[in-house]
Amino acid sequence: MSSSSDLHSMNNEFEENDGSPHPKKRKINFGQNYMQKFGFKDGSGLGRNADGIVEPVEVSKQKGTRGLGYTVAALEGARSSYDPSLYKNLIHEDVPQWLENNHDDSISKEILVSWMKKGPQMKRLSDESEFCSPGVPVKVFTSKDVLSHISEKDVKAGRRRANPYESISHAIFLNRAAMKMANMDAVLDRMFTKPKNINGEDAIANGDLLYFADVCAGPGGFSEFVFHMKKWRAKGFGFTLRKENDFKLDDFLAGPSETFHPYYGSKGDGDIYDTDNVESFVAYVMRQTNNKGVHFMMADGGMPIEMKNDQELICKKLYLCQCLVAMEIVRTGGHFVLKLYDLFTNFSVGLIYLMFRSFKYILIMKPRTSRPANSERIAKLQIISLNKLAAFCEDEDLKDDRQQQLRKLCLDEWGIPDEARAEPKKTDVQSKCRQLTGASTLHNFETNMKDILIENLATFAEQVRSVYDWQMVLLRSKNDKFTSGFYISLGKKNIWQYVQNGWHKLSDVQHFVLPADTLVYGEIVEETQGEGKSQMKYFAFHIIDGLFLGGEDIRNRNLNERLT
Known part of the structure; x- marks a missing residue:
């Protein structure tokens, strides 16, 4: 001591x-x-x-759940060589570089057949440099291999900090796919939601619907964006795998889904590799569009194999089937959007060339919300982005500080509100009726309605002084109780009928769908289809007149205009 x-x-x-x-x-x-x-x-x-x-x-360098002392030399090298100044200018300018098809003639069948080559199936990608600089594919694959040493959780964490556009996320939509369409539609002068013909005129006549198809695209982010822009004035046809990859129409919060029709082919599974499914889907779409086809088709098919070197090989059959469907259902002058990964092989590039010869213009575009390093229009940028991601995975203190600034900039440019995704406010039928008409009931409408019994020509001449003042509609039967009347929709199947000074919700047997904020006069009828023993009966809803369609007031429009 x-x-x-x-x-x-x-x-x-x-x-x-x-x-x-x-x-x-x-x-x-x-x-x-x-x-x-x-x-x-x-x-x-x-x-x-x-x-x-x-x-x-020293401070511990242990990374997540990696083994004690485990290090990856390539990752440490990526961190030590990371230079933030190299990435400051890698912001997409979104300047479209269209390639015009100036060929006046079509490719003959003989030439097409001569181009076909059969050989052993390609199992692995190596240095496929026929359509890019030698060595570039190897550098891309090497950069991807570095990330294969990291857990998926760590890669996602690094990407959240490395991607300057990551904070855009899905905004008000179901998923990030919707933001890709928002980006492309805005940059390409609204060519999808406000299409023009070859002369620069509106391709959709006044009162017509915008027809589109969403293929291999569950849960439906592309479609939700279209309905956000067009509301009930668009009609969509969906084709995707059932079950876990199905469309989630009840989760469409940014736009109505009542005019979207999922179809799963004759086999009922939505498998685009099945010829019968494809043929039945094509027939269905053409029948619904009066054999004209859709204004545009979106194909978002892919596999959960991000950062894999053989991604392009695995997806080539999917590319082909989606292109085949587009060639069948896209109308002349229409558009086709196809999601692609890397384009190194003869197969992928050849398929793109065939699409180029089938359309007037073609564009390979990298949307801003398509994550860096997943695939790029320019392969060298992909290498740079992969190296940046590797550095951010190795050093958890790194973060791209432009995320919030770019989020606001992009949402403003694309016309998307910068707000949280939220479900529509729930309301009761009386409040909805008051919101639309100014009163909670339709008593005033009922008092103005009167029955006119026409027994002979004299009565007809007395009541109908001018045939131009009247419109005739055939009803199923006046004696059937509570079939015709006013119907109001609170969204999807939540539909109410006005009966004897009050609102009554429709039963499940009578169910159909109408966009929210719709008020129409119509009748529920029983129809038959088929003949003999194969004849079937089903309920149908006939709209006789309308007051509001999806919140749009049409009361003061001409009757013929309302009915169209």
């Missing part, structure tokens, strides 16, 4: 003479003084031979 005088001397200040007239004073803490008493000198290590460590203990 130390004596009291020793303890006293430990807390004393001592003078440090550095040659100045006023020597500096500093304190020695208890630990230092105690160690010096046993022979410790500054700058030397501990121990009898003063061979202990002198440098401070």
Whole structure:
């Protein structure tokens, strides 16, 4: 033990003479003084031979759930070589570079057949450099291989910090696919939601619907964006795998889904690789569009194989089937959007060339919300982005500080509100009726309605003074109770009928769908289809007149215009 005088001397200040007239004073803490008493000198290590460590203990470099001491040399190299200045200018300018098809003639069948080559199936991608600079594919694959040493959780965490556009996320929509369409539609002069013909005129006549198809696209982000822009004035046809990859129409919060029709082919599974399914889907779409086809088709098919080198090989059959469907259902002058990964092989490039010869213009575009490094229009940019992602996975302190600024900039440019995704406010039928008409009931409408019994020509001449003042509609039967009347929709199947001064919700047997904020006059009827023993009966809803369609007031429009 130390004596009291020793303890006293430990807390004393001592003078440090550095040659100045006023020597500096500093304190020695208890630990230092105690160690010096046993022979410790500054700058030397501990121990009898003063061979202990002198440098401070390093902060742990353990990364997540990696094994203790496990390191990846390529990752450490990516972090040490990371230079933020190289990435400051890698912001997409969104300048479309269209390639025009100036060929006046079509490709003959003989030539097409001569182009076909059969050979062994390609199992792995190597240095496929016929359509890019030699060595570039190898560098891309090497950069992807580096990330294969990291867990999926760590890659996602690194990407959230590395991607300058990551904070855009899905905004008000179901998923990020919707934001890709929002980006492309805005940059390409609304060519999807407001299409033009070859002369620059509106391709959709006044009162007509916009027809589109969403193929291999569950849960339906592309379609939700279209309905956000067009509301009930668009009609969509969906074709995708059932079950876990199905469309989630009840989750369409940014736009109505009542005019979207999923179809799964004759086999009922939505498999685009099945010829019968494809043929039945094509027949269905053409029948619904009066054999004209859709204005545009979106194909978002893919596999959960991000960062895999054989991604392009696995998806080539999917590319082909989606292109075949587009060639069948897209009308002349229409558009086709196809999601692609890397384009190194003869097969992928050849397919793109056939699409080029089938359309007037073609464009390969990288939407801003398509994550960097997944695939790029320019392969060298993909290598740069992969190296950046590797650096961010290795160093958790790195973060791209432009995310919030770019989120606001992009949403403003694309016309998407910068707000949280939220379900529509729930309301009761009386409040909805008051919101639309100014009253909670339709009593005023009922009092203005009157029955006119026409028994002979004299009565007809007396009541109908001008045939131009009247419109005739055939009803199923006046004696059927509660079939015709006013119907109001609160969205989807939540439909109410106005009966005897009150609103009554329709039963499940009578269910059909109408966009929210719709008020029409119509009747529910029972129709038959087929002949003989195969004849089937089903309920149908006939709209006779309308007041509001999806919140749009049509009361003051001409009757013929309302009915169209």
